[in-house]
Amino acid sequence: MAAVTLKDVADRAGVSIKTVSNVVRGVPKVSAATRDRVIRAVHELGYRPNPSARRLRTGRSGLIALAVPNLTTPYFAELAQHVRAEAARLGLTVLIEETMGDAKEELRLATGVGADLLDGVILSPLHVSLDELAPVTHEIPLVLLGERGYERDRITADHVMIDNIAAARDVTAHLAGLGRTRIAAIGVTTTPSASARQRLEGFHQALHQAGLTYDPRLAPAIRRFDRPDGLLAMRDLLRLPAGVRPDAVFCFSDLLAIGAQRALYEAGVDCPGEVAVAGIDGSQEALYSTPSLTTVIPDKAAIASLAVRCLADRIGSAGPLPFEVHLAPYRLVARESTEGVRRPLPV
CATH class of the missing domain: 1.10.260.40 (lambda repressor-like DNA-binding domains)
Structure with missing residues (x-):
């Protein structure tokens, strides 16, 4: 044919x-x-489209890469769907890569896998630093996803993110507003993480605004934002003395929160009666957990649209463009894990 x-x-x-x-x-x-x-x-x-023929005609292949830490994480799987849909609307094809959070792999992908064919890269880095990325950002159009520490006069690539500090502050304030006074934080990582640092900062701010004192015993260290880490951290918290044991927990990801909920279930601790739990990511898994999980829902469609269009603008530009930071919206959705009111799921 x-x-x-x-x-x-x-x-x-x-x-x-x-x-x-x-x-x-x-x-x-x-x-x-x-x-x-x-x-x-x-x-x-x-x-x-034939990428080779297209590149001969236009100097472009129409192929971009999306590099994320782990596609088994619901947040990144859902985000990848939005990126592919937005790219298709612009006539672009997306190559999806996993970095597994390895700094060397993140740096390699930032320069473009098969750079002779790729027009640009959208990268969600976990551990590579902005200083390490700076020398390679001129090699191929690059957009960074997620929260990185940066100074606006030193931006060396476009960034698309939500305001993590504000989001964490909102979740913690929600828990404090329920009358919870011993609020724990699960998400302080043993290795440096911009997301963890910013969410911890928002947590601190909300505690201060609520007149509550930060207790480091209520912030156990974890390795990753994953279910087993949330499970183990919550088990540790439940071993604390009665006067210290938390009555609420803010988890820095939905997966951590779901692990924490499992630990409460195993220990026969009522959620949210005895311990309220909230997360951040807005995954579908949070909606179907039992009880359904209160969470911050980043607008993933907006994140994808901003990232792809920002990259397309840079690819199509005849000259250099200034680097920018783009903030996508988010919303806090209170569900059964903090409110305790059973509601049928929307279908």
Whole structure:
């Protein structure tokens, strides 16, 4: 069977070949209605751009990479879906890579896997520093996801994130507003993490605003933002003396919170009656946990859109663009794990 061509797509969509080319290349001057018609024709016919031919014609392949720590983490799996959808709207194809949080791998991917084919990279780094990234950001267009320590006059790449300090402050304030006075934090990592540092800062701020004192015994160290770490940390907290044992826990990820909930269940401790639990990430897993988990929900669609469009702008720019920090919205959703009110799940 002959390969589907731009002309085939143009005939199906009722537009010119030039219009199809503009849509496939992500040129923004095409109307939304025409773009949707062309993309529908692309999917119906199964058109696949030829990266090598495209690069010969335009100097670009239309291929970008998304590099995340771990695709088994619900947050990154959901985010990857949004990135692929947004890239498709701009006529871009996404190569997805896992770094497993390894700094050397993060640095390698920041320069572009198969850099002769990639037009740009969206990277969610855990451990590589901005100073280490700075020398390579000129090699290929790069957008960073997540919370990194930075000074605005020293930004060396575009950043897309939520305000982690404010989000952590909101969650902790919610717990304090319920009358909880011994609020623990599960998420202080043994290795440096910008997310952990910022969420801990927001936690501190909210405690201070509520007139509560930070107790380091209520902040056990963990290795990773994962279920087993939340389970073990919560078990440690439950061993504390009665006057110290927490009546609420803010977990720095939903996975940590779900592990903590399991520890409470095993110990026969009522959640939220005795210990309220809240997380951050807004994963689907949080909605279906028992009890359903109070969490901060970052707008993943907005994060993906900002990241892909920011990268596309940099790829398509004739000259250098200033680096920027883009904040995506988030919302705190109170559920059964703090409010204690059973509600049927929306379907």
